[in-house]
Amino acid sequence: MQHRLEQELYQLIQSNADIFEFIEHSSLDGMWYWDLEMPEHEWMSPKFWQTLGYDPSEKQHLASEWQHIINQKDLQVAFENFTKHCEDPNHPYDQVVRYTHAKGHTVWVRCRGIAIRNDDGQAVRMLGAHTDITELKHTEEKLLETIKSRELFFARMSHEIRTPLHGIIGLTDILKEKNKDTELSLTLETISACGDQLLTLLNDLLTLSKLNDDKLSVSVEPVPVNEIINYVANLYQARAHAKGLEFKVSGPKRIEQLAIQTDKIRMTQIISNLVNNAIKFTSSGFVELKVVTQEQNVLISVIDSGRGIDDVDGVFKPYQQENQNREDEAGTGLGLEIVNRLCGELGHGLDVQSEAGVGTSVAISCPLILRAQRIDSGDSDQEESQTEKQMQFGKVLVVDDNEINREIANSMLQGHCSHIDLAADGQEALAFSILNKDYDVILMDLNMPVKDGYRASTEILSLTNLKKEPTIIAVSADAFDETIEACKQVGMHQHLKKPFTKRHLFKAIEQAQSVES
Template identity: 35%
Template sequence: MHIGSRNDGSAPPREGSHRLKDELYALVRKDPAVFEFLQNGSLDGMWYWDLDSPDDEWLSPRFKSLFGYADDEMPHTTAWWQSNIHPDDLAVVQANFEKHKADPAHPFDQIIRYRHREGHTVWVRCRGLMVRDPDGTPRRMLGAHTDVTALKQAEEALERRTADLEARIADLEDKEQRLETQAEELVTLAENLEDARARLEELNAQKDKFFSIVAHDLKSPFNPLLGFSELLAVQGGALPPAKVQEYGALLHRAATEAFKLLEDLLDWSRIQLDRVQFDPGAVDLVGLVETNLGRYRLAAQAKGVTLRADDLETLCAYGDPRMLDTVVRNLVSNAIKFTRDGDEIAFASRADGDVVVLEIRDTGVGIRADRLPTLFGLGSRQSSKGTGGETGTGMGLVICKELIERQGGTIAVESVAGQGTTFTLRLPSA
């Protein structure tokens, strides 16, 4: 092909243009081979549509080969592409055609799908420009195709891989969540096992202590029983009445101690085996205290101890009346046991939110600080003689704690040796 020079008499380039651009445009107009080179080298097909005769459309050979056809196998009409374009994309093309027709500034540019001769899909970027009369009436339309199938396939592959990756991430997150849940369950199980182990150790300790009590403490009261009864059986006829009476009193005391210990052991064992009937209801604290004041008034007077109930409020606790009576009875009995002539035992009650509080205070001998932490435990059961020589089994406070906790309450103790003791019961309000 021949490229002309400025010496051929051609007009100088227009202002704002470039001489080589103008030269190229002139070559395209002058030499068809240049146009063929451009459309074959940079596009995947061209089309030129007669809008005055809508069935007529020139389709370039490269347009046809993109879909698997030779130049002579596809007619120059609109019928082929309108029947082989994806129905959804045909609607898009028609909509953009109308918009571009009405407004030249609206681009005719979309990615559409065609059916290849062999059945697979070819993705094409289809761009077009309407050729209009001076009055703006569309007469022709020039279009160009660019094959973007590889790009769309890569895009779809990326989407599939992204979806697969997201699914794997979701699966990993789900597995992580399940592992966290299992870890939490294992921690809870370990904690439960530890609690169960601690409880088992506690029960074993209680069992060992129980057998120790049965083997030693329950046996101890029977030694004087056996000794004095044998003495009476062998020498009873030769003993003076006063001696027989003395031995009889000792026998009675030993029998009473044995019976009380046996009774406490049975109560404790029934509680452990959950064989104590629990029949809760509203319990009047004033009535509960007054019952025990009447029960122990003479015993307190005998020791010169004053019983006071000046600070009782009219309150009701929710609990089993028999169990609560057992608790108060034990605490009052203990208070009398460890008070002296001139001391006093006072009762007080108050409301604290949804809890009622009952306090039993005495000004007795108190409890040593080293004994307070284990005061309610069977494993550290200790029994001290009272100020009047009274004895006990050492199980009363153990039973009190069990009974109070069975009712959803708590029992606490404060004491100063030589100054007195306060037991505080906290129970659900009725």
């Protein structure tokens, strides 16, 4: 015998074009029709019950029947949406809910509905459709698992590459400082440049991964232009000269007065990629890093005398390169794709001008936020180097399970500390702290056996008999945002990612101590 609500629904479908359209456009795995004037009565189509593994003939078409097998949190959400839809027809009744199948497993269902109203606009009936999306949910879960596995892979890859790279860059930096032989200096500069190139490639891969997963975070703030220009110039000048290219840097006379609104790390990555590409694709002539002001913007351009680009749009696609078969111009094809997407994230303008056989100019446009007064962006390299020689950090504890890393930090700190202790894990670091009680600085690796850097830092900072609270700097090959935030949560004062040079180390200590004071 046909239920009265089922009979009423058939008549309604035949007489109401809107209801027919609703049903026509719904992908159905069951329908329901609810009497809001007698809310205990709700007709559910046989297919709905079959989807959940129940015998429809055993059901009495009571609202309580489905309310007992729906996830209770989802039921609350459904009722909230139901109330809002009854009050406002423009508020959609559409949500995903979980039901318990007769065999005990979860069935994911998209539940949509539309209120049938009387002449006064009051909701008197509710017509709805169910769509089983369980398979879609399982696919989504597998995709999320794949993404998590990929993130874990990139994190491990980053750590495993950064650790030996720190040995190469760190030891080279130490040798460069101690070496007096001109010929050997050129060799050390080449090793250093190769290490920097490998680090740039690693950073590009990690950035692209974050961009693809929409997990890239940017921190926009005033950044002195000359900080970025000087860093990139120092990084690539030797490489350009080694290829026989003139490397030029040009800009306003008082460039130190210019600042842009940007993310310093990402903007440096953008300019580094552009200069790297310019050197790679220029066989003779020059590469120029140029800064000009233009009304309320600063234009940072990378100009070269290379062979030019035939397909300007194509080079911004991932994994694409012109003349991919040329071995002397091998690469990943990621550089300009990253430049393009980072400019989009930062809201910076990007303009490319190129002529075959003449060269290419790539200009980045950034908001100019300050030019009336000097920004304290640090001294020149020579002044910085002189300041480094005078730095003193007191008593320092270096904590790292890698012996090479301990020796690198120890060598960099020699002559700048009253005393240096070396610990191989967090437990040793805690023991040293209990014994000595007066460290000024602790360089703390994070991933160590016995006791990791997080636990060690927490326990050291909780010691009540310390003569002073040490400045703890996390030193890790893990450079992900989550790691940096975790370091802050346990009370560490700064994060320094491997690989680093002596200058990076001293700057990190100085910044951490200045924030504390």
